[in-house]
Amino acid sequence: MEVSNKKKEAYYTATQMQLVRTRFFGNRSAMIAGSILLFMIICSLFADFLSPYDPTIAGRDKEYENGAPQIPMFWDENGFSARPFLHTLTKYRGADTNFRWVYKLDTEKRRYVYFFVKGWEYKVFDFNINLPGKILDFKIPGFTFNTHLFGVDKGGIHLFGTDKAGKDLFSRTLNAIYISLAVGTLGVIISFVLSLIIGGISGYYGGWVDSLLQMFTDAIRTVPPIPLFMCLAAFAPLEWSSELRFFFISCLLGLISWPTLARRVRTHLLSERSQEYILAAKLCGASSTHIIVRHLLPSFTSYIIVDLVISFPYMLLSETALSFIGLGLREPVNSLGVLLQNATKADVLLNYQWYFIPVFFLVVLILTFVYVGDGLRDAADPHKVK
Amino acid sequence: MINFIQFTFTRAFLAFITLLLVCFIVFSLMELVPGTCAERYLAFKNTQGSSITVEDIRAEEKRLGLDKPFLYRYGKWVSNIIFKGDFGDSCILRMNINELLSGRFLLSLAIAITALLFSYIIAIPVGIISATTRYKSIDTTLKFISYLGIALPNFLVALCIMLFMTVYFGDTMTGLFSKDYETAPWSYNKFMDFLSRAWLPIFVLGWNATAFALQTVRALMLDENDKLYVMAAKARGITGMSLLWRYPAKHSLGPVINSIGFDLNRIFSALPIVALILILTEAGALLIEALARSNDQQLAGAIIFLLTATIVFVNFVTDVILAIIDPRIRKGVMGGG
Numbered sequence: 001m002e003v004s005n006k007k008k009e010a011y012y013t014a015t016q017m018q019l020v021r022t023r024f025f026g027n028r029s030a031m032i033a034g035s036i037l038l039f040m041i042i043c044s045l046f047a048d049f050l051s052p053y054d055p056t057i058a059g060r061d062k063e064y065e066n067g068a069p070q071i072p073m074f075w076d077e078n079g080f081s082a083r084p085f086l087h088t089l090t091k092y093r094g095a096d097t098n099f100r101w102v103y104k105l106d107t108e109k110r111r112y113v114y115f116f117v118k119g120w121e122y123k124v125f126d127f128n129i130n131l132p133g134k135i136l137d138f139k140i141p142g143f144t145f146n147t148h149l150f151g152v153d154k155g156g157i158h159l160f161g162t163d164k165a166g167k168d169l170f171s172r173t174l175n176a177i178y179i180s181l182a183v184g185t186l187g188v189i190i191s192f193v194l195s196l197i198i199g200g201i202s203g204y205y206g207g208w209v210d211s212l213l214q215m216f217t218d219a220i221r222t223v224p225p226i227p228l229f230m231c232l233a234a235f236a237p238l239e240w241s242s243e244l245r246f247f248f249i250s251c252l253l254g255l256i257s258w259p260t261l262a263r264r265v266r267t268h269l270l271s272e273r274s275q276e277y278i279l280a281a282k283l284c285g286a287s288s289t290h291i292i293v294r295h296l297l298p299s300f301t302s303y304i305i306v307d308l309v310i311s312f313p314y315m316l317l318s319e320t321a322l323s324f325i326g327l328g329l330r331e332p333v334n335s336l337g338v339l340l341q342n343a344t345k346a347d348v349l350l351n352y353q354w355y356f357i358p359v360f361f362l363v364v365l366i367l368t369f370v371y372v373g374d375g376l377r378d379a380a381d382p383h384k385v386k
Numbered sequence: 387m388i389n390f391i392q393f394t395f396t397r398a399f400l401a402f403i404t405l406l407l408v409c410f411i412v413f414s415l416m417e418l419v420p421g422t423c424a425e426r427y428l429a430f431k432n433t434q435g436s437s438i439t440v441e442d443i444r445a446e447e448k449r450l451g452l453d454k455p456f457l458y459r460y461g462k463w464v465s466n467i468i469f470k471g472d473f474g475d476s477c478i479l480r481m482n483i484n485e486l487l488s489g490r491f492l493l494s495l496a497i498a499i500t501a502l503l504f505s506y507i508i509a510i511p512v513g514i515i516s517a518t519t520r521y522k523s524i525d526t527t528l529k530f531i532s533y534l535g536i537a538l539p540n541f542l543v544a545l546c547i548m549l550f551m552t553v554y555f556g557d558t559m560t561g562l563f564s565k566d567y568e569t570a571p572w573s574y575n576k577f578m579d580f581l582s583r584a585w586l587p588i589f590v591l592g593w594n595a596t597a598f599a600l601q602t603v604r605a606l607m608l609d610e611n612d613k614l615y616v617m618a619a620k621a622r623g624i625t626g627m628s629l630l631w632r633y634p635a636k637h638s639l640g641p642v643i644n645s646i647g648f649d650l651n652r653i654f655s656a657l658p659i660v661a662l663i664l665i666l667t668e669a670g671a672l673l674i675e676a677l678a679r680s681n682d683q684q685l686a687g688a689i690i691f692l693l694t695a696t697i698v699f700v701n702f703v704t705d706v707i708l709a710i711i712d713p714r715i716r717k718g719v720m721g722g723g
Contacts, residue, residue: 029526215400219407222647222701223694224655227673231415231686234677317539321659324541325674344545344663350553359542366537374533 020302023379030375037368040361044178048122051171052151053158056332059120060166061156063091067103069161069169069354072113085110086152117151161354163342173358176334177365183250183335184315188308190254191261196304199262203269204292210266217259225256226321232256233327242333249328253315261307268300302380310373313366320362336362394706401702406464408694413460416683473688483688486672491692493668494661498653501588505595505649510642513603514635517611528600535597541659544590548663590660591653598652602645606638640712647701654693669693 014022024030043050053059061067072084088109092102123142151157160169202213232252236245272278273296281291316336322328323337324344331338339358342348348355454462466472473483516528610616611634619633654670661671673689676682709715 215403216407219404219411222404222651222697223408223411223690224651224657224697226655227658227690227693230658230674230677231412231690234686235418313536317536320539321541325659325662327677340542348549363534363537363542367533370533370536 016302020376020379024375027375027378030371030378033368033371033375036364037372040177040365040368041181044174044181047171047174047178048124049145049147050149051168051174052119052148053156053168053171054120054122055167055171055175055334057165057167059168059171061158061162061168062166064089064103064156064158064162065166066164066352067158067162067166068352069357070156070158072157076107078107078110081110081112084113086113086155086157087111088155111152111154111157113150113152113157115150116147118146119148119151121146160357161352163355169339169354169357172334172339173361176336176339176358177361179246179329179334180316180319180336180362180365183246183253183319183329184312186247186250187253187257187315187319188312190251191256191258191311192254192304192308194254194258195261195265198258199265200269200292202262203266204273204288204296206270206273210270214263214266217262220256221259221263226318229253229256229318229322230325230327233322236327242330245329246333249319249322253318256318257311257314261304261311264303264307265300268303269296272296272299306373306376306380309369309376312373313369316362316366316369336365390709393709397702397705401698405695405698408698409464409467409691410460412687412690412694413463416687417456467691473691474684483685486685487669487688487692490667490672491669491689493666494657494670495696497584497587497666497668498591498650498657500584501591501595501653502646502650504588504592505599506642508592509596509599509603510639513600514607514630516600517604517607518630529604532597532600532604535594535600538593540590540594540656541663543593544587544660544663547586547590587660587664587666590664591656594656595649595653599642599645599649603638603642606641607634610634610638640708640714643704643708643711646704647697650700651697654697 011019047055053061067089070086072086074081074084076087088106088111089103090106092104093100121144123144156162156168158168158170160173162168163172198213198217202210202217229252232255233249236248240248278291278295281295286294319328319335320337320340323330323335324341326341329335329338336358339355340362343355343359463474466474471484473487475482512528516525519525613634616629616633619629624632657668658670658674660666661668662674665671669689669692673686676685676689
């Protein structure tokens with residue numbers, strides 16, 4: 001009896017956020033998806049440290065082009081080793097192979113995997129924005145490191161194999177997840193600000209302002225988004241630098257996807273506007289800004305967070321689709337769409353199946369985002385009290 | 387009845403305004419593309435060997451009416467489309483856009499609408515099962531499949547199926563017609579040939595649409611299922627299918643009609659990329675060609691306009707249908723009736 005009373009008390013005195021958190025933690029599938037997602041995000045943030053090679057052309061392995069994945073092992077016919085190792089591959093070409101390069105596996109020579117090895121240099125906290133116009137350029141030098149989680153003493157280690165230029169697919173995949181998430185995040189932020197402004201004005205003032213803005217929003221919503229994206233992305237001249245292109249694509253993602261969110265903000269504001277506590281604040285003489293910032297915004301923060309998470313996978317998908325047809329990001333920038341584009345050729349399926357490994361990560365990333373978004377939506381819904 | 391006609395007219399008017407707005411957005415986008423039609427045309431002539439001067443460009447601009455102000459050209463473009471159904475000429479391909487598009491756009495429409503039908507035929511029963519099943523594992527599995535429909539972008543599915551076909555059957559299955567029928571006029575055989583190939587794009591496009599429709603149906607069913615009138619019906623001893631179809635399903639399917647427009651929007655959105663991979667000769671693939679390869683603004687604008695116009699039209703029709711069949715909305719429209 002004591003315990004249940006305490007439980008009840010805890011329930012009734014809990015803040016909105018606490019309730020949401022408890023409900024979310026109780027959702028098993030969302031928690032599993034959340035852990036995987038968190039793991040992937042952390043991996044992508046430490047991509048440089050985790051990847052043994054530079055994901056750009058500088059990190060190519062000339063000795064191992066279109067190479068199959070190399071999985072470190074602990075034992076072979078020569079016995080067991082506590083330190084994982086790889087066998088040595090030698091490039092070979094002769095009359096018996098029709099003068100094509102093949103890799104010969106030498107199981108006698110072991111190459112051991114070492115941890116925390118020195119490798120290519122990378123920078124941390126390094127911001128270098130180079131937009132047209134001198135004022136917009138700024139640079140933070142950051143720190144340079146060259147320690148990596150793992151590496152081998154001689155030759156290369158390619159967990160996911162290499163592509164046709166000899167670039168390490170493992171390093172590229174990690175980097176691509178990072179870039180795709182960054183594009184998505186930037187896009188979400190832009191669309192968030194836009195939807196907050198437009199939806200906010202529309203919902204708070206109502207009346208003809210609302211009708212006019214809604215008409216505009218609906219008009220944009222009726223245009224199929226990906227053709228519209230393509231139409232806008234076609235503006236980007238080919239000679240743009242990769243940073244500029246990256247920035248441009250993120251802006252586009254934000255500019256196209258605001259209407260859905262803006263509509264949600266508006267609907268919520270319209271229903272919230274007529275609540276008693278707003279009336280009370282108005283009667284106390286509070287200004288519009290005060291009411292919006294202090295009362296209205298906090299009332300739907302949780303909804304906004306949920307909507308942002310839900311819209312994230314669509315950002316990733318749009319970026320992938322754009323890059324896939326060559327209108328989005330391009331080499332040398334890595335993104336999941338760019339890597340996907342590499343996997344489109346028929347000989348890839350026949351000979352180099354490992355090109356599809358990044359695709360798996362894309363699917364998992366989106367799937368976990370959808371599950372987490374769904375879990376958050378259920379958790380933030382006050383009508384779903386169990 | 388008067389109220390209903392009034393409602394229909396208001397809706398039609400609103401749809402028309404939306405279309406004008408969309409036209410404006412599309413036209414502005416086309417104008418923003420660097421380089422005018424005249425410059426392109428003359429640049430083409432330049433490659434043919436004749437030299438071009440600035441005067442030539444100005445004269446060409448005058449001929450094409452490009453020296454007129456922006457709003458005038460917008461008005462002309464829109465009125466040509468709406469009153470004459472004329473999209474003008476593509477300045478890259480130098481041929482009339484209507485001729486280029488008419489057959490292809492109908493193909494796109496046929497594919498998209500079949501995909502939509504396909505997705506609803508699957509999604510409605512499956513969504514209802516998912517929402518009402520007593521076995522949690524069925525619901526979880528169906529939910530997972532529908533999420534997978536979002537996470538597996540359809541161009542990826544198209545790619546995988548195509549590569550699989552190439553490897554195991556030696557036929558890519560791409561294109562809408564086999565070689566013998568590509569240029570042949572429409573006939574029964576050509577139609578059958580079309581069907582034997584069109585199932586792939588229809589399946590690929592329908593796959594994602596099904597996932598979305600499934601979620602809509604499931605959410606709506608779950609909402610309705612908890613309501614008191616369903617419980618009252620259960621208390622009266624109505625069970626099983628008759629309960630489902632007479633009470634919650636009937637009510638939850640109204641909003642599904644409303645979502646047709648948005649589902650069509652999604653299919654149209656996915657169509658160009660799928661078409662590009664499967665090498666379909668329809669409007670979507672032409673759009674990518676116009677944007678990515680040749681930068682043909684007139685053609686791209688016309689295609690986007692047609693796609694959007696279809697969606698606006700479908701939205702209008704579903705609104706009217708909903709007002710006829712849903713008593714809740716009918717009451718709102720006709721006031722008490």
